[in-house]
Amino acid sequence: MNVNKYQVTSFFNSTIIHIFLMTVAVTCLFPLFWMLRCALMTNQTVFTDKSLIPHVIQLGNFLQAWKEGDFGMFFLNSVIYTTSVVIGIVLVSSLAAFAFSRLNFPGKNFFFYMFVAAMMIPLPGSFVPLYRLMTMLGLINTRIGYILCMINVGLSMSILLLKTFFDKMPADLEDAARIDGCGRLGIWWHVALPLARPAIAVIVIFNSLSVWNEYILAALLLNDTSLMPLQRGLMVFEGTHSVDYPLLMAGLTIAAVPIVSIYLLMQRHIIKGLSSGAIVG
Numbered sequence: 001m002n003v004n005k006y007q008v009t010s011f012f013n014s015t016i017i018h019i020f021l022m023t024v025a026v027t028c029l030f031p032l033f034w035m036l037r038c039a040l041m042t043n044q045t046v047f048t049d050k051s052l053i054p055h056v057i058q059l060g061n062f063l064q065a066w067k068e069g070d071f072g073m074f075f076l077n078s079v080i081y082t083t084s085v086v087i088g089i090v091l092v093s094s095l096a097a098f099a100f101s102r103l104n105f106p107g108k109n110f111f112f113y114m115f116v117a118a119m120m121i122p123l124p125g126s127f128v129p130l131y132r133l134m135t136m137l138g139l140i141n142t143r144i145g146y147i148l149c150m151i152n153v154g155l156s157m158s159i160l161l162l163k164t165f166f167d168k169m170p171a172d173l174e175d176a177a178r179i180d181g182c183g184r185l186g187i188w189w190h191v192a193l194p195l196a197r198p199a200i201a202v203i204v205i206f207n208s209l210s211v212w213n214e215y216i217l218a219a220l221l222l223n224d225t226s227l228m229p230l231q232r233g234l235m236v237f238e239g240t241h242s243v244d245y246p247l248l249m250a251g252l253t254i255a256a257v258p259i260v261s262i263y264l265l266m267q268r269h270i271i272k273g274l275s276s277g278a279i280v281g
Contacts (some may be wrong), residue, residue: 019030046245058246065250077229079258081147082211088151089158089207090200096155097162098188102174112163119156126153127220134221141223142170149217154207165199166192201269205262212259230255250277 011042038046040057049055065071099105100112131140139145169192177187190191215231222228234255235246 011174035249035252035256038245039253043244043246049132052187059245061250062254065254066249067235069236069251070249071230071233071251071254073226074230074233075254077227080143081229082208084147084151085154085211086108086204086207088147090203091157092151093203094162094196095188097159097166098192100159101163101166101169102187102192103184112159115159116155119160123153123217126219129218131220140221141227143227146218146227147222148219150211150214153217154203154210158203161199161203162196165196168178169195171246198269200277201266205266209259212255214218217250266270 037052037054039061040059041049041054042056042058045054045056052240096115100108105165127235130152134140134145134149137145139148169224173191173195177191213231214230218229218231232249234251237251273279
């Protein structure tokens with residue numbers, strides 16, 4: 001069988017690309033594997049056992065970490081914060097992005113560029129005004145105050161992403177919905193949001209990761225330990241002069257499972273959006 005030069009070149013290029021992608025995948029997944037490996041060891045063997053698979057597996061580290069870190073309370077708090085913030089961001093950003101994309105009103109471009117400019121301000125740079133605002137509103141050390149602050153943090157990127165998506169929505173779909181009796185909110189709910197599922201999936205994943213791993217703002221706004229998120233439970237395993245690495249890694253593994261699960265559930269929507277070029281209609 002004759003093999004032409006094009007087939008050889010194509011096979012060689014494909015092999016190089018796959019080797020590169022597998023290398024990147026291993027580089028990204030190896031820290032997770034190492035975290036799980038350390039979570040199954042003891043504090044005495046974590047630095048002495050050099051094998052990839054521990055000789056002695058300590059499954060009890062997960063239960064011990066859950067109890068000592070009081071993960072039940074902190075885990076529930078993080079679930080409440082993440083769910084509330086993500087739902088709030090999706091609703092507010094989709095409404096704002098739809099307005100910026102499909103409506104004409106005075107100052108539209110100015111307000112949109114203000115949201116875009118806010119992306120350049122790092123989270124610590126907004127601590128003082130956020131704390132001052134929450135103090136004036138009497139929302140310090142409250143769940144709703146922390147949730148509102150985290151919604152504010154995630155709005156800029158979400159509005160920019162959804163506006164870009166809504167700009168590509170054909171006007172014919174909007175006209176057809178209007179003929180069927182839909183108002184502005186009806187078009188947003190029945191037409192724009194279903195078509196924007198790939199963009200919403202990206203927003204859900206990024207903001208879930210941001211809220212789930214956030215601790216600095218929570219430490220600033222929440223004085224009551226019972227209101228703190230999951231990251232507070234991990235601090236139990238870090239002493240002044242020593243760290244219980246197996247329990248810390250077990251706690252990190254427990255904290256990583258929900259966010260990895262969300263990504264696995266949402267990945268098909270992201271892949272669909274990427275493969276279709278995010279073209280709606």
